[in-house]
Amino acid sequence: MADDQEADRFSARARRYANLGVSAGAFAARAGARRLVGGESADTARDLAQALGALKGPLMKVAQMMATIPEALPADYAEQLISLQSQAPPMGAAFVRRRMQAELGPDWRARFAEFDLAPAAAASLGQVHRAKGLEGEDLACKLQYPDMASTVEVDIGQLEFLLKFHRRMGPAIDASEIAIEIAARLREELDYEREAKLTRLYGAMLADRPRVRTPAVFEALSTRRLLTQEWLEGEPVTRFDRAEAATRNAIALGLFEAWWRPFSRFGIIHGDPHLGNYSVVMRGAEDAREVEAINLYDYGCVRIFPPTFVGGVVDLYRGLADGDESRVVHAYESWGFVNLSRATVDALNIWARFIYGPLTDDRVRTIADGVKPGEYGRREIAAVMQALKAQGGALKVPREFVFMDRAAIGLGGAFLRLGAELNFHRLFEDTIEGFEATALATRQAEALERVALA
Secondary structure: OHHHHHHHHHHHHHHHHHHHHHHHHHHHHHHHHHHHOOOOHHHHHHHHHHHHHOOOHHHHHHHHHHHOOOOOOOHHHHHHHHOOOOOOOOOOHHHHHHHHHHHHOOOHHHHOOEEOOOOOEEOOOEEEEEEEOOOOOEEEEEEEOOOHHHHHHHHHHOHHHHHHHHHHOOOOEEOHHHHHHHHHHHHHHOOHHHHHHHHHHHHHHOOOOOOEEOOOEOHHHOOOOEEEEEOOOOEEHHHHOOOOHHHHHHHHHHHHHHHHHHHHHHOEEEOOOOHHHEEEEEEOOHHHOEEEEEEEOOOOOEEEOOHHHHHHHHHHHHHHHHOOHHHHHHHHHHHOOOOOOHHHHHHHHHHHHHHHHHHHOOOOEOOOOOOOOOOOOHHHHHHHHHHHHHHOOOEEOOHHHHHHHHHHHHHHHHHHHHOOOEOHHHHHHHHHOOOOHHHHHHHHHHHHHHOOOO
16 A cells, blocks of 8 residues: 555656646747747746646745745746746545545544535645534635645755746845745645644734634644634635725734734744735624724744844844944844845845834834835835845845745735835834843743644
């Protein structure tokens, strides 16, 4: 039986390599021909998106992660990739039955009062089914697609396929650590037992934040490849783009607490902050509704930072606010940047002042005054890259910086889309009040030990 399973895994990897080879080969042929005749890079970017999009699954997730990290890919490539849907074909009813039996045993169906074999949602690594527990609980069952471990390993190996194009462009940054970080997080996402622990961890970290709700985990109905949680009802955040200002601001406040509170108190972030991972709970009559809470979903991509990294975030904030250059440099070094010249620090400060601007500005404002939704940070990123390229060489970005920056961009973009106007300075001051790295280290260790992640 073990030999058969190994053969199946080998067969799955072989098929994946073959499909990747065909897609990459066709793309390379078109790109090479276009270079000979001086074709436009935008056409080449569209070909790359089509080649990867046809494969779906983890590689598409990797491509989209790369696309959200500044300068990890050329801008026209990133724009094409980020627009694609990272979604594999859904498993049919018969296949779902076999998968559920493999995870919970032959009597799996008797463990639910109801189970919808049609998926309620699908993503790159698995799909979600609605169900009811034997005591009437509303459940969300996330079932991983078959052969995902093999598929992920193949696709991680193909990161080099994306990075080749990055290196050819004479980039301002060295993306090698970015690739290592993405690979580590993607492997973690395969482990639903780990995600169950992280879900409980977030419930504990946000227990005193009534604006944010996290789902309960049903351990007896969960395995390494099946995660059963409480189904949290809510409305999509995108439905509130044109809502009253008070509603939009309340949603933004919930997003702020869901992200900054765990980071500033425990050194932990939700590394996938796109709007599909939140929903809004409303209360009251139809003509007088107000925000009760936001739901936070999907804990597969969670980053745990050393306390020194969080200390660097606070140091950079204080250094920029006080004009303390030595503290700013110390912050960058505590994140893992090395051999920093004055010119490099000046370049990094362009981005830092943009991200920290609303946090150091003590007034009610948007996250980026005068910036349109969808353009958050673009001008500043371009300025940083121009300044770095003028120095020659490529700045090596520490791996711990990758998801911190990605999450900050995602969160800022969400605030901008909502048109939220808050005093971000006072909110941030509240989250870091009395910050001490040693105290954070103690809280983090205790929290991780409680959920057996120590």
